Amino acid sequence: MDEKVSRYLVISEQTFGDGDGLRTKVLYATRTAELMFVVPEVADSLGRGDLSAISPGMLAKLRQAQVVVPAAEDELAAIVDRNRAAGRDISRVQYILMPTSYCNMGCVYCGQEHVQGRLGSDHRDRIRDRVLRAARLPSTEHLQIDWFGAEPMMGYAAIKDLSADFIRVADERGLGYSSEIVTNGSLLTPRNLEVLIQECRITKFDITIDGPPEIHDQHRPLKAGGHSFWKIIKTIKKVIDDPAHAHVRFEFRTNVDIHNQDSISRYIDLMAELSFGRPNVTFLLMRVRPWSNDVSAIEMAKTDFAEQELGWLRQMHDRGLTFMRMPNLAKKVTCPAVRTSSELISGKGDIFSCTDQPLVPGLEQETVLGHVTDVELEVFRPRGLYDNWNDDVEAGKSGCRECVFLPTCGGMCPKLWREGYAPCPSYKFNVQGRLGLAAERLGLRQLTTTAG
């Protein structure tokens, strides 16, 4: 079989070892998001595009990871087709629900405009009916319900009420069920967390903490005044020790801009001292970027962030905090806006394909696709602005066509690309350092630097 080295491959520039004879280079196969540790000679052969000296067994492993592919394959077309098929797959149905349009925080970088009010009972019933209609389709195998805001815990009653029916029908039909919540964490208590985990079957909590106490409280101020850092932290601390919650993941996300960048190191030390270094508590640092608003005065430059992030990730590594070195799942569907069977329903019952559209003045009115009270609405949402995203990629309308990370990233955010903003993930800019961290995780250290 005529074969070639995939264009979707990153090879570590460094060689790593243990000082006792072990020598390795790291491969990151972006088509499969697989990290591989190989003997340096294999990595060097791949770098030259030469497969002749690689053993049959290693070639088989490289084929499996799609590091070695058929020579005639148009890899870009294969990836785009793969992603198109995943976007059309309706076996997994995803609803992102905003049970309220209000948030009790007023973060400096937020692009949403929050308004008071929760889902009325009529709208709640319409949402219930709409979700269950999709859940009852013969094609549906998995129901995913994600709670989103504004601050979803302002609508806690709706979460409890709706989850009960979603779970009941999913169980009756033998569907898989998963649920996550994106929350500022300020309204969580040990009691409602227990309900969210046990009754609403939420298994992932995305909670944003923007630095040590005084920085977080300034960066993410409560509209009513007061502080939230210690309340959030103490609440989470109380529940993570319960063995019954071992399957639940708490992800502490930090939005980084010029105001809090200098405090991130202190935050990492604090979280380590508070014993958050555990497998089910993960840390994610994200650069503040536009949410249809102008954040140019406070955002960090991509490369500056990537460089600093590497230092913060190393510190997390040293302090025993859990974080993702490189994604280990290929991203076939970059966001809900490119999946036929994903939609967002806002606190007013409006239906969107993109999470960046609701509650954004002007954009909300321009991009709404329907309303839960529309009697003629099909089971899946009308097409939105970004359902043809993969056509854009293939046509070179974004920077993704030539990017080695397309298979693991998927393009990140079609909306930002259309607005002329490249939303590339930070690992694009610091992948070599991250491969080094992957080696260090196994106790290996850099042996040499290879020129070129």
Place this chain on the structure above:
Amino acid sequence: MSKNSLDALRPALDRMTEAQQAVFSSLSPEEIDLAAKIQTRLDAVSPEVEGQVNNTNNLC
């Protein structure tokens, strides 16, 4: 291939299908040694975080 390498890989080998074992047997001795040492180190650390960066776009 050293006995140590084989011992380190034994649990993984036992889980392999026949086809996988055939692939494994055609690795070079140096590759098998490396695979064994890496496997030992992987077994000693907690599992890597699974997933993707930023599944639901959010700033909240």
